[in-house]
Amino acid sequence: MTEFDWSEILLRLGVATLAGGVIGLDRDLHGKPIGPKTLGIVGLSTATVVLLAVQFAEPGKISDAASRIIQGILTGIGFLGAGVIVRESQRFRVRGLTSAACAFLAACLGIACGVGQWKIVLIALALALVLLTVGRPIERWVHRLFGGNDDPI
Structure with missing residues (x-):
């Protein structure tokens, strides 16, 4: 069993919460239905469960139990995502x-924080922020270039 000290627990849970919150801040700034509070909690909760599971594994290893916990998290987070997508709106558009x-x-970042994979967290968060920042303008440019649908929504 691996016993984490207080600073390691604070680091892993804090970074997971912060990473989820940063992703949520982008969504909130764009007026979307999910924000920093929700995604911060997603990151925190996934990191908490994974950190708990990792404590019972050999150091540097992910046990079968931890693997099943991660699979369950990723399955469950799909229901949260479905709740964001499936809602009645005008013309019944998928949004x-x-x-x-x-x-x-946010759940994946929480998992990575829970197992202490800081390089993965940093790179994934940076790439996500780039995509969220410049993704829409690039989509519009490509649609104009190739004559696709330039839907502003």
Whole structure:
């Protein structure tokens, strides 16, 4: 059994909460239905469960139990994402896919924080912020270039 000290627990849970919150802040700034509080809690909760499971494994290893916990988290987070996507709106359009993907990402970042994979967390968070920042303008440019649908929504 691996016993983590207080500073390690604070680091892993704090970074997971912060990473989820940063992704949520982008969604909130764009007026989307999921924000920093929700995605911060997603990151925190996934990191908490994974950290708990990792404590019972050999150092540096992910046990079968931890693997099953991670699988359960990723399955369960799909329901949260579905709740963001499936809602009645005018013309019954599918909306909220990016917000649902951000909930999934917050969960993945929480898992990575829970197992202490800091390089993965940093790179994934940086790439996500780049995509969320410049993704829409690039989509519009490509649609204009190739004559696709330039839907502003």
